[in-house]
Structures are given as structure tokens and as C-alpha cells.
Amino acid sequence: MGKIWRGRFEGYSLNSFKKDLVSGTIVGIVAIPLAMSFAIASGVKPEYGIYTAIIAGILISLFGGSKYQIGGPTGAFVPILLGVVLVYGYEDLLLAGLMAGIMLVLMGVLRLGVLIQYIPRPVTIGFTAGIAVIIFTGQIANFLGLQGLEQHERFIDNMREIASHLNTMNVYSIFIAILCLAIILITPKVLPKVPGPLMGIVISSVVAAIFFNGQVATIGSTYGAIPNTLPQLKLPEISLERLVSLLGPAFVIAMLGAIESLLSAVVADGMTNSKHNSNRELIGQGIANMVTPLFGGIPATGAIARTATNIKFGATSPMSGVIHGLFVLIILLLFAPLAVHIPLASLAPVLMVVAWNMSERKHFAHVLKLKSGDSLVLIITFLLTVFTSLTIAVFVGLLLAILLFVKRMSDMLxxxxxxxxxxxxxxxxxxxxxxxxxxxxxxxxxxxxxxxxxxxxxxxxxxxxxxxxxxxxxxxxxxxxxxxxxxxxxxxxxxxxxxxxxxxxxxxxxxxxxxxxxxxxxxxxxxxxxxxxxxxxxxxxxxxxxxxxxxxxxxxxxxxxxxxxxxxxxxxx
Missing domain, CATH: 3.30.750.24 (STAS domain)
Structure with a gap:
């Protein structure tokens, strides 16, 4: 491990540290609202997202295979984690995350990182676009300020729930959501170095507190206060029955985590002309997901947008990822009580923009225009992700892709x-x-x-x-x-x-x-x-x-x- 770290920090200087300090701090600012938003969308308390950003963010940077990777809670996990929480509960989600971490480490040790590249592009575009739809529609209720909704595992059931509660729309919530969305979209054009989501949440929260106090649902009114301390180390209750029942969800979390983290690492390679170690990356992701649940955190993986932001602001080594985690920890310790004033309507546009950006819409349209077997694989994977589950979607998508490949190969003879x-x-x-x-x-x-x-x-x-x-x-x-x-x-x-x-x-x-x-x-x-x-x-x-x-x-x-x-x-x- 010492040899690995020396290689990743070779030639490191005070100037390199200054660059990492700037990039790590900026990524930390970006990560805070996202971490809370992803946690809430996953059906758990917002502080669990913060814990994940801190612990997983630091461990992924220290033990992963990419110099620039930023780890933490991501949108790709939202439908999976929400489904686990609704079916099994939060405690079992922690155990599933721990099991997924073990699987990821084993995948890395067995050098299976290279296998991820054999997942066809139409399948990844299809399930990524499907996840984006689920995230986007999942925020409609908070955007409109709907009340009395019950969360369901299936997309159709959630859409029916929203439709049946449209009469509870809150005009104040809609105004706050639109204000936050506008700020998120305008900020990059006016102040390109200022994180739009943070500006949107801060300004809209201040407006809501001054003019609509008590009129819109907030983190505090829905989830209570966010403690400004890390939770104590706690081992989840383990039994053979629970392990067997969670094998499926844990495997899906591990596979999705592997795919997302390696895709993010590839993006980082392209931006920096570097080369990541895929097997070491899986081991780093596994270690992070084994430790994070012990402190109440949810599963984590490489975050493409945050990794890209890290690189754009001059990161030179994994130290930027460590600084990002430490910055989030400092914010938690100093300013956590203020988070109770953040309206849920302010978080909704943040996730909607994330969903829009991760939707792969251009690639989706391109594959559709081909009007080939790949187009069919894409559509089926997308629809199954939205209307059934990611597990079924990926399985069927891969099966169709394999059959399509066999057909093409047989035609070549x-x-x-x-x-x-x-x-x-x-x-x-x-x-x-x-x-x-x-x-x-x-x-x-x-x-x-x-x-x-x-x-x-x-x-x-x-x-x-x-x-x-x-x-x-x-x-x-x-x-x-x-x-x-x-x-x-x-x-x-x-x-x-x-x-x-x-x-x-x-x-x-x-x-x-x-x-x-x-x-x-x-x-x-x-x-x-x-x-x-x-x-x-x-x-x-x-x-x-x-x-x-x-x-x-x-x-x-x-x-x-x-x-x-x-x-x-x-x-x-």
C-alpha cells in the first residue's frame, strides 16, 4: 500500500496541496446539498447522506484506483436504496451496503474490474435514463408541496399517488422551488465559479424563512434537527436469515456501484490523460461501503459530476477528495443546526437538475436514430428500469444485447x-x-x-x-x-x-x-x-x-x- 501511495503522490508539493485545497473545498460545497438531497430521495434522513459524503468520500480517495475520483451518495442509487428502505427498512439497508462493500472488495481482489467494460452502451444509457426519470418524477411532490403522500416502490404507484394528491398543492412551495431552480440555472452563467445548487438552496431558504415561515415543509419540520456530530460506531445486527434475504439487493448495489465508479474513473481519465486502476478502484469502493454503514451512512460510489468539478478546479491528487470529505465534516460540526430551515421545495430542483444532467438524452436520441437492435435494447432497458426494477432491466438488457451480438456474429459467417x-x-x-x-x-x-x-x-x-x-x-x-x-x-x-x-x-x-x-x-x-x-x-x-x-x-x-x-x-x- 505504501508503494501505491508513493506512486499516486509522486512529485507532490506545497503548490499541489494548494490546488487540492481549492478543488476539494469547492467540491465539498457542491457535495453538501447533493448529499442531503440524495439521502432524502432514498427514503432516509438527510444527515445520513452527509455521513456518507464524509466517510466514503475520504476512504474512496485514499484507497481507490483513480487520483481524481470523488465518492459519495449519487443519484444512480436513489431508486435502489428507496426500494430497499421501503421493503426491508433502514437497518437492513445498512447491512445490504456492508455486504455490497464486501462484494466489491472481492471483485477487485479477483480482478474483475475489466469485466465492467463488457456491459453494452445501450444498456448503461437505458438504465441511466430510466433512473433519471425516477429521480425527476420522485421530486414532483416536493416541488408542488403536496401533502399526505405515501411512497411506493413502483413508478406507476407513485404517479397515481401524486395524481390523487394534486389538490394539496402549496403555492408557496411552488414559488420557492421555481426560485431555487432559476438560481441554479442562472448562477453558472453569471458566477461560473459559484456552485449553483448551493446558491439556490441558500437564497430560497432565506426567502422562505423571511416571507413564508411555517408555510412550506422544511427538513426540520419533516425530519427533525440534524445533529452536528458523527454517529457512534455501531455494528448492524447480523443473522443468516437477514444475510440471505439481502443477497439480491446487496448484489445490485455492488454492481451498480462498480459500474458508476468505473464510468466516473474513465471520465476522469479522459479529462486528465491519466489511467486509473479498475481493480484497485473496486477495492477502494468496497472498503468505503464496508465502513460507511457502521456510522449510519448509505451506499456510495464514484460521482461523475463531482469528479469532473474536482478536475476542473485543478485537483492534482487524491488529497483533494480527502479535503472534500473533511470540509463536509467541518460544515456538519459548525452549521448543521441551520439545515433545518432548508425547504424540501428547495431540494427538489437540485435533484431535478441532477436527473436532467444524468439522463444521457443526447446519447439516448443518437442510439434511437440508429433504428437498430441497439435501439431496441435501449428502449426495453429504459422502460423496464422505470416500470419494474433496475435488476430486471439490466438482466433483460444484457440478455437481449447478448442475443443481438450472437445474431450479428452468426451473420458474419x-x-x-x-x-x-x-x-x-x-x-x-x-x-x-x-x-x-x-x-x-x-x-x-x-x-x-x-x-x-x-x-x-x-x-x-x-x-x-x-x-x-x-x-x-x-x-x-x-x-x-x-x-x-x-x-x-x-x-x-x-x-x-x-x-x-x-x-x-x-x-x-x-x-x-x-x-x-x-x-x-x-x-x-x-x-x-x-x-x-x-x-x-x-x-x-x-x-x-x-x-x-x-x-x-x-x-x-x-x-x-x-x-x-x-x-x-x-x-x-
Missing amino acids: IVSKVLPDHKNNGKVQSHVVSESRDCPQISIYTIEGPLFFGAAQTFEERILKSLHYKPQILVLRMGKVPFIDATGEAYLRNIVRNFKSQGGRLLVTGVQPSLKTLLNKSGLTNEIGEHNFFEHTGDAINCALGCVNRNSCIGCKHYAFRECEELSTTKIS
């Missing part, structure tokens, strides 16, 4: 009958083959593409169907076959045995070394015969012409090869 084109230096071409020019004794096929389970049957059917006239020699040109899986190997073996049972001889050309090694291991090389493998098609054709039945060539007018004219007129004595 080309099995074509070929003959030498005498007008083109004897190069074998498929267009040369016709009814009037097709050797009855020698069949040559070019196979292009992978022979795997999705295409192997097509390969076998195409070859066997074309062998109904029982040629004596079959030449398979396999120079463009990159790999064969177990299914492809089985079908190739079937062709070999079927053809040999007819008394034919099979020649293979151009096999790549890696493929030849596989054929050796499977025993197919022995079945075909080592002497029947050739590097070049011309050598195989020469061998084939030497093995044909000369008497059958007499009178043949196909002239498939240069030698055919002579063979067709030469009688064997």
Missing part, C-alpha cells in the same frame, strides 16, 4: 463455394462457380468468420447440403476463421466423419496457429490427418488433382482448373 479465377492469376473466387463450371470431384469452400454456437449449424448445413453429389475431395479454406468454440468444433468433427464415411478426403488450408493448437488438443488434427493440412490453397489443389479419378475426368467439360482440359482428353492406359 460466410461459407462460399469457390474455384480458381483464371482471369485473375488463379485467385479463388465464389463468382467463378456456376452450373457449367463446377468440378464434380473437388469441392472448395471458403469459410470466413467465427465458428461458434450461433453459426456452427449453418456452417454444417451449408457444407453437407452441397455434398449431395459426393465429391471425392473437400477443401476447406479456413484462413479467415479466428476461433472455434466447442459447438463449432463438434460440427466440424461431424463434417469430417460424414465426409470420410463416404470415402472422401478432406484437405484444410490456411489454419491460423491458435486455431491449429485447438484442433490438436481436440484430436481433430488426427482425424483429418496432419498430412491433409496445407498453408496455401494452391498446394491443396495440386494435392487434390493428384488424387482425383482420372477416368471420371475424361469428357468432362466443366474445366474448373487449368489442368482440366488436359485431364478431360487424356485416357488412362
Whole structure:
């Protein structure tokens, strides 16, 4: 670990610390309103979001694999955590977070970080956009100041709940929400270095306290006072029954945390021309999520927007993330009592803007315009995220993406009958083959593409169907076959045995070394015969012409090869 830290802080100087101090402080200011907002949206008290920003933020920076990563509560977790709280309760959410942390550490130790890159882009865009819709619609009630609502796990149920309580709209809450939203949108244009969400919350809270005191719901009136101390260390109650029941939610939290943190790290790499360590990042995320629940914090992951802000303001090392966590801690200790005056209507626009920014709308529209299988995967993943659950959405999205990939790969397989084109230096071409020019004794096929389970049957059917006239020699040109899986190997073996049972001889050309090694291991090389493998098609054709039945060539007018004219007129004595 010492070697790792030396590498991440190599060349660190006082000037570097000054830059980290500025960036860490600014990110800390941005993190405070977001942490409280995400906690409330997740169905827990706002202080739990603050605890998460402090503890997870520091640990992710210290132990993660990205120099610039800022960790904490994020919008991506909102629907998952809310669902866990509604079904299992807050105490079980802490245990699920702890279990997710253990899973993340194991993923890092087992070096599974690289696997995250195989999740197709349409799936990630689909569930991210779906999460954005859930977050946005989840804030409608606070934006409008609706009263007496009951939170549900399903999107449709929550929309019905909002519709049935529209008669409780609060004009004051709407005014405060619009004021906060306007400030959030205007601040970056007027004061680009000032965090818009913080300005919006502060100004709208002051306006609400002066002019609408007691007229709008606040953090204090809804959740009570926020303590200005960290909670005591407390181990969650653990039992086998609880562990088993929370395996599913914990796994979803771990997977989403892994995806979000590594996506954030990739964004940081692109902005800084650096390279993160994905497995170390998973370990750092795991450690943070194992420790944070012990202090009442909710699951955390890498926050893309805060990480980008950290970089934009000059961060040079993980120290900026540590400073961000310490700054939030100082604010908690000094100013926590003031948070009770923040209206819930002020927090709603903050999350709505977050949802809008994370919606991937441009990428969503781009994939839709393709009108391809990816578009279908995107739409289905999106709809399932909104109307069912993220777990089902990702599972179905991945399954559809895999089926789409298999279909595309199987379409890539080309099995074509070929003959030498005498007008083109004897190069074998498929267009040369016709009814009037097709050797009855020698069949040559070019196979292009992978022979795997999705295409192997097509390969076998195409070859066997074309062998109904029982040629004596079959030449398979396999120079463009990159790999064969177990299914492809089985079908190739079937062709070999079927053809040999007819008394034919099979020649293979151009096999790549890696493929030849596989054929050796499977025993197919022995079945075909080592002497029947050739590097070049011309050598195989020469061998084939030497093995044909000369008497059958007499009178043949196909002239498939240069030698055919002579063979067709030469009688064997």
C-alpha cells in the first residue's frame, strides 16, 4: 500500500496541496446539498447522506484506483436504496451496503474490474435514463408541496399517488422551488465559479424563512434537527436469515456501484490523460461501503459530476477528495443546526437538475436514430428500469444485447463455394462457380468468420447440403476463421466423419496457429490427418488433382482448373 501511495503522490508539493485545497473545498460545497438531497430521495434522513459524503468520500480517495475520483451518495442509487428502505427498512439497508462493500472488495481482489467494460452502451444509457426519470418524477411532490403522500416502490404507484394528491398543492412551495431552480440555472452563467445548487438552496431558504415561515415543509419540520456530530460506531445486527434475504439487493448495489465508479474513473481519465486502476478502484469502493454503514451512512460510489468539478478546479491528487470529505465534516460540526430551515421545495430542483444532467438524452436520441437492435435494447432497458426494477432491466438488457451480438456474429459467417479465377492469376473466387463450371470431384469452400454456437449449424448445413453429389475431395479454406468454440468444433468433427464415411478426403488450408493448437488438443488434427493440412490453397489443389479419378475426368467439360482440359482428353492406359 505504501508503494501505491508513493506512486499516486509522486512529485507532490506545497503548490499541489494548494490546488487540492481549492478543488476539494469547492467540491465539498457542491457535495453538501447533493448529499442531503440524495439521502432524502432514498427514503432516509438527510444527515445520513452527509455521513456518507464524509466517510466514503475520504476512504474512496485514499484507497481507490483513480487520483481524481470523488465518492459519495449519487443519484444512480436513489431508486435502489428507496426500494430497499421501503421493503426491508433502514437497518437492513445498512447491512445490504456492508455486504455490497464486501462484494466489491472481492471483485477487485479477483480482478474483475475489466469485466465492467463488457456491459453494452445501450444498456448503461437505458438504465441511466430510466433512473433519471425516477429521480425527476420522485421530486414532483416536493416541488408542488403536496401533502399526505405515501411512497411506493413502483413508478406507476407513485404517479397515481401524486395524481390523487394534486389538490394539496402549496403555492408557496411552488414559488420557492421555481426560485431555487432559476438560481441554479442562472448562477453558472453569471458566477461560473459559484456552485449553483448551493446558491439556490441558500437564497430560497432565506426567502422562505423571511416571507413564508411555517408555510412550506422544511427538513426540520419533516425530519427533525440534524445533529452536528458523527454517529457512534455501531455494528448492524447480523443473522443468516437477514444475510440471505439481502443477497439480491446487496448484489445490485455492488454492481451498480462498480459500474458508476468505473464510468466516473474513465471520465476522469479522459479529462486528465491519466489511467486509473479498475481493480484497485473496486477495492477502494468496497472498503468505503464496508465502513460507511457502521456510522449510519448509505451506499456510495464514484460521482461523475463531482469528479469532473474536482478536475476542473485543478485537483492534482487524491488529497483533494480527502479535503472534500473533511470540509463536509467541518460544515456538519459548525452549521448543521441551520439545515433545518432548508425547504424540501428547495431540494427538489437540485435533484431535478441532477436527473436532467444524468439522463444521457443526447446519447439516448443518437442510439434511437440508429433504428437498430441497439435501439431496441435501449428502449426495453429504459422502460423496464422505470416500470419494474433496475435488476430486471439490466438482466433483460444484457440478455437481449447478448442475443443481438450472437445474431450479428452468426451473420458474419460466410461459407462460399469457390474455384480458381483464371482471369485473375488463379485467385479463388465464389463468382467463378456456376452450373457449367463446377468440378464434380473437388469441392472448395471458403469459410470466413467465427465458428461458434450461433453459426456452427449453418456452417454444417451449408457444407453437407452441397455434398449431395459426393465429391471425392473437400477443401476447406479456413484462413479467415479466428476461433472455434466447442459447438463449432463438434460440427466440424461431424463434417469430417460424414465426409470420410463416404470415402472422401478432406484437405484444410490456411489454419491460423491458435486455431491449429485447438484442433490438436481436440484430436481433430488426427482425424483429418496432419498430412491433409496445407498453408496455401494452391498446394491443396495440386494435392487434390493428384488424387482425383482420372477416368471420371475424361469428357468432362466443366474445366474448373487449368489442368482440366488436359485431364478431360487424356485416357488412362
